[in-house]
Amino acid sequence: MQVEIRNLVKNYGNSPKNAVDNLSVTMRSGEIYGFVGPNGAGKSTTIKCLVGIHPFQSGDVIVDGVSIKSDPLAVKKAIGYVSDNHAVFEQLTGREYVNHMANLYKVSPSDRAERCKKLLKTFNMEQNFDKPIKSYSHGMKQKITVIASLIHEPKLWVLDEPLTGLDPRSAYQLKKTMREHADKGNIVFFSSHILDVVENICDKCCAIEDGRLKGEYDLKDLRARGVSLEELIVSEEYPEGE
Amino acid sequence: MNNVFNLLKLQIDNKTNLLKTFAPKKMAISILKAVLILALGLIGVWFVGSRIFVLGVAINAELISIILAVTQLISVIFCVGNVIGTLYLSKDNEMLMCLPVTPNELFVSKILFIYLKELFVGAMISIPVFTGLGIMGGYGAEYFCSFFIILFFLPILPIVLASLLSVLVMAVIKFLKRYTYLSVIVMLLFVVACFAGYMFLVSNIVKTFNIADKQIETVNTINADVVRIGGGIPIYNKLALAFLSFKNWLYVLIFIGVCLALTVVTLILIRSFYFKTSAVERQDKTRETKGVYALKSKSAFLSLMQKEAICVFRSPAQVFEYFLFTLLMPFIVFTYDKLFTAITVNQAGVNMIAGSHIMAVAILAMLSNLASASAISREGANFYISKIVPVDYFTQVFAKLTFNAIFTVGALILTMIVSCFYYPVWQVVIGTAAVAFFAIGHAAMSLDMDINNPTISFEGNGDASAVSKSTTKSIISALIIGIAIGLFIILTSQVKNAVIPYIIILALGLAFMIRRLILLILRINLKYDKIEM
Numbered sequence: 077m078q079v080e081i082r083n084l085v086k087n088y089g090n091s092p093k094n095a096v097d098n099l100s101v102t103m104r105s106g107e108i109y110g111f112v113g114p115n116g117a118g119k120s121t122t123i124k125c126l127v128g129i130h131p132f133q134s135g136d137v138i139v140d141g142v143s144i145k146s147d148p149l150a151v152k153k154a155i156g157y158v159s160d161n162h163a164v165f166e167q168l169t170g171r172e173y174v175n176h177m178a179n180l181y182k183v184s185p186s187d188r189a190e191r192c193k194k195l196l197k198t199f200n201m202e203q204n205f206d207k208p209i210k211s212y213s214h215g216m217k218q219k220i221t222v223i224a225s226l227i228h229e230p231k232l233w234v235l236d237e238p239l240t241g242l243d244p245r246s247a248y249q250l251k252k253t254m255r256e257h258a259d260k261g262n263i264v265f266f267s268s269h270i271l272d273v274v275e276n277i278c279d280k281c282c283a284i285e286d287g288r289l290k291g292e293y294d295l296k297d298l299r300a301r302g303v304s305l306e307e308l309i310v311s312e313e314y315p316e317g318e
Numbered sequence: 319m320n321n322v323f324n325l326l327k328l329q330i331d332n333k334t335n336l337l338k339t340f341a342p343k344k345m346a347i348s349i350l351k352a353v354l355i356l357a358l359g360l361i362g363v364w365f366v367g368s369r370i371f372v373l374g375v376a377i378n379a380e381l382i383s384i385i386l387a388v389t390q391l392i393s394v395i396f397c398v399g400n401v402i403g404t405l406y407l408s409k410d411n412e413m414l415m416c417l418p419v420t421p422n423e424l425f426v427s428k429i430l431f432i433y434l435k436e437l438f439v440g441a442m443i444s445i446p447v448f449t450g451l452g453i454m455g456g457y458g459a460e461y462f463c464s465f466f467i468i469l470f471f472l473p474i475l476p477i478v479l480a481s482l483l484s485v486l487v488m489a490v491i492k493f494l495k496r497y498t499y500l501s502v503i504v505m506l507l508f509v510v511a512c513f514a515g516y517m518f519l520v521s522n523i524v525k526t527f528n529i530a531d532k533q534i535e536t537v538n539t540i541n542a543d544v545v546r547i548g549g550g551i552p553i554y555n556k557l558a559l560a561f562l563s564f565k566n567w568l569y570v571l572i573f574i575g576v577c578l579a580l581t582v583v584t585l586i587l588i589r590s591f592y593f594k595t596s597a598v599e600r601q602d603k604t605r606e607t608k609g610v611y612a613l614k615s616k617s618a619f620l621s622l623m624q625k626e627a628i629c630v631f632r633s634p635a636q637v638f639e640y641f642l643f644t645l646l647m648p649f650i651v652f653t654y655d656k657l658f659t660a661i662t663v664n665q666a667g668v669n670m671i672a673g674s675h676i677m678a679v680a681i682l683a684m685l686s687n688l689a690s691a692s693a694i695s696r697e698g699a700n701f702y703i704s705k706i707v708p709v710d711y712f713t714q715v716f717a718k719l720t721f722n723a724i725f726t727v728g729a730l731i732l733t734m735i736v737s738c739f740y741y742p743v744w745q746v747v748i749g750t751a752a753v754a755f756f757a758i759g760h761a762a763m764s765l766d767m768d769i770n771n772p773t774i775s776f777e778g779n780g781d782a783s784a785v786s787k788s789t790t791k792s793i794i795s796a797l798i799i800g801i802a803i804g805l806f807i808i809l810t811s812q813v814k815n816a817v818i819p820y821i822i823i824l825a826l827g828l829a830f831m832i833r834r835l836i837l838l839i840l841r842i843n844l845k846y847d848k849i850e851m
Contacts, residue, residue, distance in 0.1 A: 082549075088850075131847050153708035163699035165625060167632040175613045179621035180707040208632075236346050284816040 077105035077140055079232050079263055085136035086118075086125050095121045097287040098130070103232075103280075108258045108279030108294075110274035111267040112262060114311065118287040119267040121159060121192045122235050126265070127157045129170045139232055150213035153181065156230030160237045160267075166210035170201065171210060174227055195223040198249050198270055200215045204256075222250065226257070232256055235266035239273060251277050275305040301309055321419045325427035326742070332410065344427055352442070359446030367454050367482035374537040380548025382558035385451070387551045389443060397436055397473075397480035398487055403589075404432050405634040406488055406595045425589055430476075434671075436473035444469060448561075457562065464561045468570060474577040475553075478584045485591055497605055507794040516649060618709045622717035628698075630689070630721075644686035644729040651679055651733045669811030672741060674748050676823075677804020683726050683757040684796030691764035691792035694719040694849070700835065701774045701851055711846040712839065715769070719761055719838075726757045751808075755827030756799055762834035764792040766841045775850055793812040 079102070086096040096118045103109045113119050124130040126137050128148055136153065137144040144151040164173055178188040198201045199219040208219060220243055225233065233254070239247050252276060254264045268274050274281050275295060283290040291309075298305060332335050335344040336352070359677060370378060444465075452461045464585055494500060549555055556569035616624065630636045643650075658671045676821055693715075697704060704714055734750040741749075767788035810819035 078392075124702075127706050129702050130850055150706045155706065157702075157706045160701055161701070165629055165700055167629045168625065171613070172628065176621050176625050176702075177707070178613065178614045179708050182618070182708075183615075184617060185613060185615045188615075192613060205711055268407055276681050 077232055077261060077263065077264070079103045080136075080138040081122070081126060081142070082136045082138060084122065084125055084132055084137070086121055086130060086132040086153065089108060093118075094287050096125065098135070099284065099287065099289050100135075101282055101289070102293070105197075105231075105261045105263060106258055107252065107279045108264040108266075108277055110278035111265065112269070112271060112274055112281060112283065113267075113290070115283040117284045119284060120236055121156075121265060121287075122284065123234055123265075125293045127155050127234055128152050153228070154231040156225035156228065156233045158218075158221050158233075158235040158238050162214070162219055162221050162241075164209050164217055166222075169208050170205045170212070170223075173220060174205075175226045177221075177224040178227045183228050187229075191227055191229065192223070192257045195226055195253075198253060199223060199246060207215055215243055215246060218242060219246060220255075226253070229260075229262075231262050233262060233264045234286075235264070238266055239268060239270060269305040271309060319752070320429070321423045322427045323419070325424060326430050326434075328414075329404075329410065329427065329431045333435075342743070345411060348662070355442060356445055359442065360450055362580065363450030367450050371454055371535060374541075376541050377451055378545070378548075379555065379558040379562055380449075380450065380545045382546060382561055382603045383551050383555040385447060386472075386554040386557060389440070389447070390472065390554070393436065393440060393473065393476035394479045394483070395474045397432075398483050400432055400435055401477070401480050401484040402491075404428055404435070404489060405592050406484070407550055421593060422443065422589075424767070425585075425592060427444045429585060432477060434474055434492060437470065440473050440705030441469060444472065461561055463565075464570075465552070468557060468560065471570075471574050473582055478577070480579045481584050483586050485588065488591075494569055508661070511740035516652075526785060536573055550747040552778055582690065583682060588746075618707075619717050619720075622704050622714055623721050625719055628654040640689035641686050641725055643682045644725050647679065647682045647729045648732045650682060651675065652736045653676055655737060659740055670808055673804045673806075673811060675737070675741070676753065676807050677800050679730070679737075679749070680756060680803045681796055682801035683730055683753055684760045684800060685793065686726050686729070686794065687722060687761040687764045687792055688789050689725075690719060691768055691788040693722075693765055693775055694768045695788070698774060699851075701762070701772075701849070705847075709772060711842050715765060715846070717756075719765055723758050723762045726761065727754050730757070732755050733793040744817065745820060748817070748824050752827040753826040754818065755824070755831040756803065759827070759834040760792075760799060762831070762838040763795065766834070767791055769820045769838075769841050769845050769849070772849055774849065787833045 081099060081101045081144075084096050085094055087094045101109075105246075108230060111119055111122070121130065121226065124207065125132045128151070136228075139151045139154050142150050142154075151165045155257060165176075167177065174192060175188070196205055199222065201216070201219055201223065204212065204216055209220065209241070212220065222235075222238070225235075238250060242250060251273070254266070258279075259266045275298075278295050280294055282292040293305065293308070296310070327337070334342065338345045338348075364435050375381075408428075416423075417424075444564040448464070448465050451457075452465065455461075494504060500665045548558070553573060556566065557573060559566040561571045630640065653670075655675060658674075659668075659839075694701065707714075730750050731751060737750075771787050773787060806823060808817055810822075813819055
């Protein structure tokens with residue numbers, strides 16, 4: 077299993093500047109891949125191109141050998157996505173929403189029941205599953221989108237700023253779930269501003285700035301060398317003497 | 319006082335563009351729309367009125383009194399919804415209560431908002447009706463001056479009554495919320511009872527309308543009944559007299575005084591209920607939904623349709639907005655047929671009625687396509703889900719279209735059954751099929767417009783049609799198509815073989831539907847993937 081973002085170029089409207097400019101990243105099975113960069117660097121745009129929300133001008137996204145251009149539905153079926161705004165259909169209950177998503181991803185009733193039970197317990201959502209989503213707090217909405225995104229056991233799990241707004245217990249559970257998901261041979265790809273988190277849970281990470289790849293890091297290697305990701309990235313952003 | 323006006327402005331700007339001075343283009347469009355509706359209303363009143371009053375039905379104080387009383391009664395019914403929606407169940411309560419304002423300021427601003435909303439809706443109905451009556455009755459400046467002054471006081475009594483009734487309705491809602499199935503049964507019984515009562519009422523009124531056979535006798539009976547009933551309505555008879563002469567303005571002053579006194583008493587009574595109920599409603603949001611069920615598997619198409627249905631039907635504002643005319647279609651058409659077949663005197667009139675019948679049905683059916691015209695915009699921030707799921711865009715769009723079509727075609731079938739009592743069965747069946755084709759084609763066209771130009775940055779529920787750029791175009795095209803169908807039937811009514819015009823309209827409807835569906839498919843191919851958030 078391999079996911080490849082190949083020479084991706086994305087431009088909004090007639091903007092003279094590309095939001096994502098010739099970006100190439102390769103992720104392999106079993107990896108948690110962090111995606112860092114300052115505000116407006118192009119992280120969310122890249123993610124939106126990766127999951128099929130945004131069309132792009134050139135380049136490609138290849139998931140397990142299948143191009144999103146040639147077979148978008150097959151690629152989308154392999155992806156689970158947690159958006160940064162956690163928008164969900166507020167009129168539905170948590171159960172209705174998760175069930176709807178399971179229908180769209182054609183998950184068998186036995187699989188959805190089993191996964192749902194486990195995920196609800198993990199994220200402590202059993203008591204709220206039958207309540208209308210409009211009554212959920214921000215964190216609960218986030219958790220229900222996480223559960224819905226995992227209901228089809230995606231090979232590639234993409235999360236955009238997933239830890240923002242979560243309580244400590246849920247944040248811990250989410251990080252644990254990310255690790256478990258990668259350990260099953262899947263790929264987890266997430267963006268974050270919190271470098272500590274990226275450093276602690278990721279196997280690899282890449283930094284992006286102005287839509288371009290700034291650097292790609294093997295965190296095991298960095299740890300072995302005693303180099304802090306935070307110091308590395310911040311010092312590159314603000315070199316000494318400036 | 320400044321806080322009250324700021325709060326009021328906030329609520330008004332949240333609901334309408336009419337006072338958005340900072341967005342002059344939006345404001346101008348909203349004002350233009352209101353003026354257009356008033357003008358269309360006046361034309362409608364003139365069209366209906368000229369057919370009725372030409373027969374000899376008199377325009378007098380008693381008739382004005384009856385119309386005033388009926389409009390006030392209707393106002394009370396709708397105002398109950400307005401009071402509950404604005405005071406007790408409004409989503410903005412939570413946000414507004416956090417602002418640095420006193421509870422009384424918030425309460426007063428809410429009451430003023432209710433008043434302004436009622437005044438606006440009342441004006442949109444009353445101005446065409448009473449202006450039309452004034453012109454047709456040949457009344458002078460005295461009438462129009464009186465009407466426009468009294469207009470500002472007319473919403474007060476309905477608001478007072480509705481405020482008191484809403485306390486009772488809230489208690490019923492609170493009780494029914496605990497029992498989902500009971501609430502559905504009560505709703506169904508209520509609708510059936512309304513329909514039965516309505517049919518009974520209209521049938522009885524029309525019994526006296528035997529104009530086709532005995533015009534003078536019937537008109538005399540109607541005039542006598544109007545004088546008897548209108549003269550017997552206590553408050554409104556005096557107000558109607560004030561319309562006709564300034565000499566009777568003492569009644570108006572008494573009316574205003576009584577209204578204001580009742581307002582003060584009512585506000586004192588409901589003030590504490592407002593704070594108590596809105597607080598409970600805010601806490602109540604976390605109550606567990608009843609009816610827990612297992613995770614059942616469905617096809618993507620059915621699941622998408624179910625999602626559409628749940629999202630619309632759990633939002634009363636959306637049901638009202640999209641399907642009001644569809645739900646009312648059998649009622650409106652029944653009334654129309656019953657009344658006009660009773661007062662028609664010659665063959666030309668019969669032909670006119672058949673044509674305007676199909677025109678009314680077509681317009682009402684196509685007005686529900688607002689649901690399609692805002693189908694993509696309505697997704698708002700959730701639109702990304704449409705892009706990430708492994709379901710092709712055709713299935714997603716056609717689930718929305720089918721959901722809309724089911725309601726339109728369902729209402730058309732009900733209307734068809736009602737219409738079969740008044741027109742030849744072949745005419746009704748072919749006419750309904752033709753309208754159904756046009757309505758589905760128009761729904762496809764409305765969806766096409768929304769895909770081409772969606773407003774998906776919008777967040778929230780219930781007001782999608784207000785922000786979607788396609789809804790106005792959808793309404794205008796519905797009116798144009800409906801009028802064209804009606805005119806075609808009227809103009810071809812003299813053809814020897816009466817079936818031919820209907821066959822032509824059926825073929826045109828089918829061709830229109832096929833063309834719009836093909837264009838929709840092309841649009842999905844061309845544009846859907848390019849929609850960005």
